[in-house]
Amino acid sequence: MEVLATFTLNFVYSSATLALIVLGLALVFGLLGVMNMAHGEFVMLGAYSAYVVQSFSANFLWAVPISIIVCALVGWLMEWAIIRHLYRRPFDTLLATWGVAILIRKGIEAIFTRDYKSINQIMPETVEILGITYPSYRLLLIAIIISLFVVLFTWYQKSKTGLRIRAMVRNPELASAIGIDTARLSSATFIIGVSSAGLAGVLLSPLVRVEPYIGLDYLLSSFFILIVGGLGSLEGLLIGSAVIGGSDALISTIFDKTAGYMSVLLISILFLWLRPDGIFSRR
Amino acid sequence: MAFSLVVKLLPMAALLAFPFLTTSYSAYQLGLYLLYGIVGQGIALCWGNGGFLPLGQALFFGIGAYISGKILQGNIGWGVVILALILSVIIPALIAGFIGALVFDRQIGSGPYFSLITLALSLLGYQLANSQVLLTGGFNGLTGINGLPGIDSYGNLYFFIVGALAVSTLFLSHLVSTPFGQLLAAVRENEERLQFLGVKTSRVKAAAFAMSGALAGMAGAFFAPHQGIVTPQVVGFILSAELVIWTAVGGRFGPVGPVVGAVIIGFLASGLRDSFAYWEVVVALVFIIVVLRLPGGVGGLGISIAKRFGINVWSQKKFSRTETVPGADQKESPTLEFDNVSVQIGPVAILSGLSFSIKQTGIHCLIGPNGAGKTSALNALTGKLPYSSGKISWRGNTLKGIRPFRTSGLGIGRKLQVPSIFPGLTIRQNIDIAIWVNRLKFTHLFSLKPYQWNISLLDELQDSFPFLKDNEELAGTLSVGQRQMLDFTMAVLAEPNLILLDEPCAGLSKSETENMISVISNLARSSKATFIIVEHDMQVVELLSDHVFVMHQGKLLAEGSLNQIRDNKEVQRIYAGGSK
Numbered sequence: 001m002e003v004l005a006t007f008t009l010n011f012v013y014s015s016a017t018l019a020l021i022v023l024g025l026a027l028v029f030g031l032l033g034v035m036n037m038a039h040g041e042f043v044m045l046g047a048y049s050a051y052v053v054q055s056f057s058a059n060f061l062w063a064v065p066i067s068i069i070v071c072a073l074v075g076w077l078m079e080w081a082i083i084r085h086l087y088r089r090p091f092d093t094l095l096a097t098w099g100v101a102i103l104i105r106k107g108i109e110a111i112f113t114r115d116y117k118s119i120n121q122i123m124p125e126t127v128e129i130l131g132i133t134y135p136s137y138r139l140l141l142i143a144i145i146i147s148l149f150v151v152l153f154t155w156y157q158k159s160k161t162g163l164r165i166r167a168m169v170r171n172p173e174l175a176s177a178i179g180i181d182t183a184r185l186s187s188a189t190f191i192i193g194v195s196s197a198g199l200a201g202v203l204l205s206p207l208v209r210v211e212p213y214i215g216l217d218y219l220l221s222s223f224f225i226l227i228v229g230g231l232g233s234l235e236g237l238l239i240g241s242a243v244i245g246g247s248d249a250l251i252s253t254i255f256d257k258t259a260g261y262m263s264v265l266l267i268s269i270l271f272l273w274l275r276p277d278g279i280f281s282r283r
Numbered sequence: 284m285a286f287s288l289v290v291k292l293l294p295m296a297a298l299l300a301f302p303f304l305t306t307s308y309s310a311y312q313l314g315l316y317l318l319y320g321i322v323g324q325g326i327a328l329c330w331g332n333g334g335f336l337p338l339g340q341a342l343f344f345g346i347g348a349y350i351s352g353k354i355l356q357g358n359i360g361w362g363v364v365i366l367a368l369i370l371s372v373i374i375p376a377l378i379a380g381f382i383g384a385l386v387f388d389r390q391i392g393s394g395p396y397f398s399l400i401t402l403a404l405s406l407l408g409y410q411l412a413n414s415q416v417l418l419t420g421g422f423n424g425l426t427g428i429n430g431l432p433g434i435d436s437y438g439n440l441y442f443f444i445v446g447a448l449a450v451s452t453l454f455l456s457h458l459v460s461t462p463f464g465q466l467l468a469a470v471r472e473n474e475e476r477l478q479f480l481g482v483k484t485s486r487v488k489a490a491a492f493a494m495s496g497a498l499a500g501m502a503g504a505f506f507a508p509h510q511g512i513v514t515p516q517v518v519g520f521i522l523s524a525e526l527v528i529w530t531a532v533g534g535r536f537g538p539v540g541p542v543v544g545a546v547i548i549g550f551l552a553s554g555l556r557d558s559f560a561y562w563e564v565v566v567a568l569v570f571i572i573v574v575l576r577l578p579g580g581v582g583g584l585g586i587s588i589a590k591r592f593g594i595n596v597w598s599q600k601k602f603s604r605t606e607t608v609p610g611a612d613q614k615e616s617p618t619l620e621f622d623n624v625s626v627q628i629g630p631v632a633i634l635s636g637l638s639f640s641i642k643q644t645g646i647h648c649l650i651g652p653n654g655a656g657k658t659s660a661l662n663a664l665t666g667k668l669p670y671s672s673g674k675i676s677w678r679g680n681t682l683k684g685i686r687p688f689r690t691s692g693l694g695i696g697r698k699l700q701v702p703s704i705f706p707g708l709t710i711r712q713n714i715d716i717a718i719w720v721n722r723l724k725f726t727h728l729f730s731l732k733p734y735q736w737n738i739s740l741l742d743e744l745q746d747s748f749p750f751l752k753d754n755e756e757l758a759g760t761l762s763v764g765q766r767q768m769l770d771f772t773m774a775v776l777a778e779p780n781l782i783l784l785d786e787p788c789a790g791l792s793k794s795e796t797e798n799m800i801s802v803i804s805n806l807a808r809s810s811k812a813t814f815i816i817v818e819h820d821m822q823v824v825e826l827l828s829d830h831v832f833v834m835h836q837g838k839l840l841a842e843g844s845l846n847q848i849r850d851n852k853e854v855q856r857i858y859a860g861g862s863k
Contacts, residue, residue: 085575091336094398095531096574098524102567110561216520220406223399258414265407272400273386 005130014245016145020200022222024193035094038101040215042194046201071198075191109212117210224268314441316549321502323530323541325495331535334471338398339405343375343496345518347503352425352513371504379496383489412515424514455538463728472705481691534582604737624673635837646814651834657817696779702766706759717773763790
């Protein structure tokens with residue numbers, strides 16, 4: 001019973017954090033068609049924002065606005081200098097953003113060296129839940145992520161900006177013809193996408209290792225989730241996170257971490273091959 | 284010509300002289316970069332020529348390295364060494380070909396999915412290399428690899444590597460000039476058109492991918508004795524990505540660029556790594572600039588500079604069409620039958636119970652208001668649009684679930700609504716491909732003979748459309764009207780029995796339309812082919828049609844001669860805009 005409770009909570013926790021990480025990539029790829037290979041680097045920037053805040057002995061919460069500002073600035077610059085010129089050239093965006101990823105990685109390495117940084121736990125205590133003791137911070141994270149998704153989804157469905165974005169995605173020429181500033185809207189979408197990655201980096205930073213090369217792992221697991229869940233729907237994103245997070249957790253528990261990772265890879269390859277539009281595709 | 288030969292031989296001579304001009308360590312380093320360059324050549328074949336980007340090429344490099352390393356751990360003679368070399372070329376090639384055949388068969392186009400699958404496979408390879416300690420030595424790698432017997436890994440092994448590079452470069456230069464190379468380029472330019480011309484494009488792509496795997500495996504086979512150790516990094520994602528970067532920076536169009544890229548970046552890296560810690564930032568910046576502004580890479584820049592000085596690096600041999608090949612064997616048995624065919628996409632009924640049949644040759648026009656389902660009917664016939672119920676049969680063959688590339692073999696040719704050509708190929712190359720349809724056998728793929736083929740129909744068409752004689756002009760520079768004519772020419776050059784023409788006169792001027800009408804009617808009289816023409820222009824229908832079908836809302840509304848159709852009340856009502 002306790003094993004089941006632990007597994008369930010871990011499963012919910014890992015799915016939720018994966019969903020948060022993949023959110024930005026899904027936004028940018030699903031809405032703009034840009035495969036952002038530097039997505040993981042924005043998660044990494046978020047984690048380093050938390051580290052900077054900690055080294056000034058400031059309150060951890062400061063990391064949230066700082067990471068969003070940093071990621072938004074870098075994202076704006078990246079969209080302005082590179083992405084903007086490459087819409088509808090998927091290979092080229094993939095390659096150029098890969099170049100940006102190397103740049104950010106090396107830049108961080110230049111400032112902070114390659115050493116691992118550790119971020120102090122801000123809520124080290126545990127609580128009793130479902131008959132087991134579980135870290136409070138993880139539960140808090142789950143709650144934050146769920147509310148964030150609810151807010152974002154409602155905003156996208158109900159707000160005027162959400163409507164404009166949907167119009168732009170369906171038909172960019174028509175959208176700009178009826179007076180929607182698609183260039184600004186694309187830029188804003190990109191910035192929101194990378195900032196959410198930065199936020200994910202801050203929230204996860206006390207729980208994961210922090211070094212310049214972590215971005216790659218986050219990028220790849222995000223890709224796998226997108227592959228399984230398909231693009232363009234929230235439920236696809238959540239189910240993709242659950243499938244990837246769940247099979248990783250399950251196989252890792254039964255065998256070892258390598259087996260878990262390999263099972264994720266195999267699932268992704270099978271999906272890419274047989275159902276490239278994800279689990280909900282009607283093909 | 285002699286000058287351009289010197290330009291081509293000079294790099295080879297420089298490579299051979301290199302160890303005598305510099306230190307042996309530099310030559311040792313150069314050897315490694317040349318090996319990476321060979322892998323890059325394979326990437327360039329897929330990416331520059333075929334238009335699909337493999338992102339996990341280190342996988343095949345690594346497999347080759349592990350195979351050759353494992354065998355060279357023993358103390359063996361030349362016989363076994365050659366076997367090892369052959370195995371480390373063939374096994375990666377087979378794996379790549381198998382993956383390519385599986386993936387490309389399911390999806391047309393060059394979206395990112397293939398790239399991501401190869402990337403994931405490379406990650407999987409890395410995990411396997413780390414965990415299968417018995418086979419690969421695990422994390423510490425395969426050690427104790429001997430050099431090739433009697434060959435100094437730090438000395439004369441370099442010349443073997445230069446030899447391997449010469450082989451791969453000559454092979455690739457020849458390959459791109461063969462019909463296979465031209466078909467591969469056509470896949471890049473317009474895969475769907477090539478399928479309607481009867482080419483199983485997935486096989487062309489898989490074969491190119493297998494060749495790139497073979498090249499990577501060959502480079503890996505030399506890597507093992509060169510380095511004396513093979514670690515999981517050689518199959519990994521980081522090397523895969525670097526190989527793509529080197530290829531992009533050096534230039535992906537042609538076999539020289541990737542080698543240049545690998546060598547330049549390799550030496551810059553080794554020179555700057557100690558003195559300038561963040562050289563990778565520079566590489567990343569250069570890479571971004573190349574992607575943004577210089578799609579041909581450094582190599583492409585070099586070619587355009589050479590052109591300015593009057594040196595054409597890609598001077599191709601010119602062939603004249605001297606060998607007249609026999610026309611296709613056309614039979615007069617056009618039995619096409621649509622029986623209650625329905626197509627439903629989501630809530631929309633595209634075709635709802637379409638039934639008609641054609642039993643006579645001649646020109647059949649398919650007319651109807653916009654959205655009547657005319658193009659969809661042709662799509663269902665040629666396998667572009669799967670139909671949910673009903674039956675389409677052509678000469679007794681049921682066409683349910685047919686793949687587009689098979690229709691051509693059954694004698695069905697098609698011109699698409701929007702003129703569909705290979706814009707990046709010359710007019711002559713477009714025509715070549717159409718002539719090869721149904722005539723090219725496997726043995727012809729790698730010979731230059733098919734370039735000399737001619738069919739008498741081509742001469743007639745060239746008289747009617749004189750611009751088709753401009754052999755060297757890129758098809759992409761043609762006007763919309765000329766594209767229609769070229770597309771039409773390609774469709775009929777295969778000499779199909781059933782020719783489907785979707786709005787052949789759209790976008791044509793008045794005189795061009797008259798010209799097109801006369802060509803079609805001449806062709807209909809001189810050949811035994813059956814035509815189905817979708818057309819809005821009533822003048823065309825009037826001049827050409829033997830028989831008219833009218834479609835409305837996914838069904839057949841009426842059929843008969845044009846006069847019968849004109850008198851039909853139902854037809855009058857839908858064309859006069861009456862309500863139902």
